[in-house]
Amino acid sequence: MDTPAPWLSRWIRAQALVAPVVILIAMWIPGCDQGWLRTDSHKYTALALDCWTDGPLWAPQLGDQPYFNKPPLAFWIVGALVRFTGPEVWAVRATSLVAALGALIATVDIARRLSCRRVALLTGVVLATTMEFARYTRAFSLDLWLTMFIVWAVWCVVVGVHRNRTGWVLAAAIPIGAALMVKPFIVAFP
Numbered sequence: 247m248d249t250p251a252p253w254l255s256r257w258i259r260a261q262a263l264v265a266p267v268v269i270l271i272a273m274w275i276p277g278c279d280q281g282w283l284r285t286d287s288h289k290y291t292a293l294a295l296d297c298w299t300d301g302p303l304w305a306p307q308l309g310d311q312p313y314f315n316k317p318p319l320a321f322w323i324v325g326a327l328v329r330f331t332g333p334e335v336w337a338v339r340a341t342s343l344v345a346a347l348g349a350l351i352a353t354v355d356i357a358r359r360l361s362c363r364r365v366a367l368l369t370g371v372v373l374a375t376t377m378e379f380a381r382y383t384r385a386f387s388l389d390l391w392l393t394m395f396i397v398w399a400v401w402c403v404v405v406g407v408h409r410n411r412t413g414w415v416l417a418a419a420i421p422i423g424a425a426l427m428v429k430p431f432i433v434a435f436p
Contacts, residue, residue, distance in 0.1 A: 262367040266367070274383050277384075283335060283339075287386035293313055296308075327341055342390050345390035350370060350373055395422070402414050402415065403415050
């Protein structure tokens with residue numbers, strides 16, 4: 247039996263990653279610049295833009311009041327793009343898409359490392375077509391950034407265990423720290 251060409255073999259291996267990414271982007275493109283931002287997105291966009299224009303970078307301000315309800319990492323990321331493009335709806339949504347893609351790619355790779363390419367493909371397709379996950383790409387979503395960083399931390403641990411390298415497991419602290427800079431972890435007691 248003939249072996250497939252090297253490019254074909256690479257393409258077959260990449261499909262587990264490419265298909266879910268294409269699906270998520272295809273779900274995002276229609277209407278990416280329609281309507282306006284939902285929930286707190288308009289407030290967060292103003293905070294993000296203020297970080298890079300008028301206000302202090304370390305202490306976002308809502309009007310003349312400091313805003314300490316959320317840590318500033320996501321505001322810095324979105325604010326950098328919005329400062330470059332102007333306050334465009336698609337730009338704010340594009341940053342949420344980037345966070346969703348980061349979470350999706352890491353999830354697919356985790357599934358591939360723990361199982362096989364077929365399971366990774368199905369995992370990616372299920373995540374990409376989950377309406378709640380795709381819906382958050384239409385807003386300034388702190389939850390998507392938090393999800394991405396937590397999944398990256400899990401990815402570091404999986405890679406470390408898979409390669410038997412302690413350094414990768416310890417490197418999981420970096421995305422955990424980034425996640426804490428997006429949203430604080432709060433334990434609520436009844």
